[in-house]
Amino acid sequence: MSLAIPSKPANKRSEASITPPSVQHELERSLLADKAYTSPKYLYDAVGSVLFDAICEIPEYYPTRTEAGIFQQYMSEIAHAIGPHSTLIDLGAGNCRKAARLFPLLHPNQYVPIDISIKYLEDAVQRLQQRFPYIEMTALGLDFSQPWTLPNEICSDKRLFFYPGSSIGNFEPSQAKTFLHHLRSECHSDGGLLIGIDLIKDHTTLVHAYDDALGVTAAFNLNLLRHINQILGADFNVHQWRHHALFNTTHSRIEMHLEARTAHTVTWDNAHRHFLAGEKIHTENSYKYSLESFLSLLESAGFGQAQYWTDSENWFAVVYAKAL
Ligand SMILES: C[S@@+](CC[C@H](N)C(=O)[O-])C[C@H]1O[C@@H](n2cnc3c(N)ncnc32)[C@H](O)[C@@H]1O
Known part of the structure; x- marks a missing residue:
């Protein structure tokens, strides 16, 4: 396992967080x-x-268990659509548990968890590497709301971006399109995106x-x-x-x-x-998106051939879109 984190100047206020002056200025401005x-x-x-x-x-936070239910029910279909041996890039990986559940079916060649919460990510990946010693893991501590590109050590073959939990919903729709477009530009035509979307439902x-x-x-x-x-x-x-x-x-x-x-x-x-x-x-x-509006967002960002799976109540969707 290797960990790449952005360089960070010493800062007396916080040893644990990313606090370059640009971050302080951004926060202060807001x-x-x-x-x-x-x-x-x-x-x-x-x-x-x-x-x-x-x-x-x-109990109130239905997205995690609903998404997990979709993966459980349709995992073999999803794995069949994606195929094995991808470079699995987990955006906002957190505790990495969702990706770990995919390993036995997707058999990734390389696992690349990315998160801004670096210490938490580092601990999670260290534990995961012990469970799956045969998978190459490269953790990246970076802020993907700022311009970023994947370093050269990340294999460029068959990049599968994994963005579960409907975290895409944190972006304004226009920013979401820019972000998805960037993901598309970070993979060749053999790549794709596996993403979880929270759908509109009762308020x-x-x-x-x-x-x-x-x-x-x-x-x-x-x-x-x-x-x-x-x-x-x-x-x-x-x-x-x-x-x-x-x-x-x-x-x-x-x-x-x-x-x-x-x-x-x-x-x-x-x-x-x-x-x-x-x-x-x-x-x-x-x-919160309708399935139709999200699929058209994906298309406008340069992805094609989307397949999707939902729960029985249509509360949540898992979408796999190939890069065109
Ligand atoms: C809603 S949680 C999702 C965690 C996990 N992937 C899941 O689906 O349960 C969002 C994750 O993204 C990370 N995150 C949020 N903003 C980020 C950013 N700008 N750059 C990198 N990671 C970010 C957080 O630290 C957190 O782990």
């Missing part, structure tokens, strides 16, 4: 915007990754998935403030914020926000931001 927002990538530090794993276990089910009774998603969202404190040396007080999730019908997306309980000022370095009571920081979008 916090100082008229309507404060942050990229969903900041939800993932070591604690955020663990909390996301917990979210996947709660109560959607909102509960992002606002569960135990408050696990609330903790995941609030942990962002601790992460920002580490990156910027800011003084966000988690107690002064509450989690808020809603479905925006105009944009067909779940939105997560953090809402200030009281008026207060947050400071870091030479900057500060005053928040009014009830003012929000927009922390995540999760776009």
Whole structure:
């Protein structure tokens, strides 16, 4: 197993997170915007990754178990469509469990998990390499919301991008198209994309998935403030914020926000931001697609010959599209 991480300057605020000045500037800009927002990538530090794993276990969060059910039911069909011996590139791999379930049927020649939460990824891949010593594994710690290309050590034959969990929904649709187009450009015509898509459904089910009774998603969202404190040396007080999730019908997306309980000022370095009571920081979008709209997005990004599999309620879809 090898691990390639982007170079990172020493930073007294955080040993564990990627904090080059460009990251601090991006975060600062978004916090100082008229309507404060942050990229969903900041939800993932070591604690955020663990909390996301917990979210996947709660009853309200149907995407993980529904997607797993589709894979279980149709795995041999999916494996037949893809064929063996690909270079399996796992985008936002997290604990790598979803890809590991594919290994026995896909027999990848190389496994390339990519994640911004580097320490978490490193630990997961070390464990996985012990279970599958015969698969070459190259973990990449990178932020794929910034321009990126795969390094030369990644085999260029039969690249299969694996993007489960409907994480594509975190991108605005136009950004999603650019991202998919980039994936297409990173594989030859023997490559493809295996992706999980959360489909439009009743709004109560959607909102509960992002606002569960135990408050696990609330903790995941609030942990962002601790992460920002580490990156910027800011003084966000988690107690002064509450989690808020809603479905925006105009944009067909779940939105997560953090809402200030009281008026207060947050400071870091030479900057500060005053928040009014009830003012929000927009922390995540999760776009929900119809199958038709997603298939046409894939086509417009240069993929062809899509095959798809859904659950009995049409809540979620797994799509395999070959590069044209
Ligand atoms: C919703 S979780 C999905 C985890 C796992 N693939 C699954 O389907 O359960 C999103 C994953 O993508 C990673 N991630 C989020 N934004 C990223 C970015 N900009 N670049 C690289 N990884 C990112 C997170 O650290 C996290 O592991």
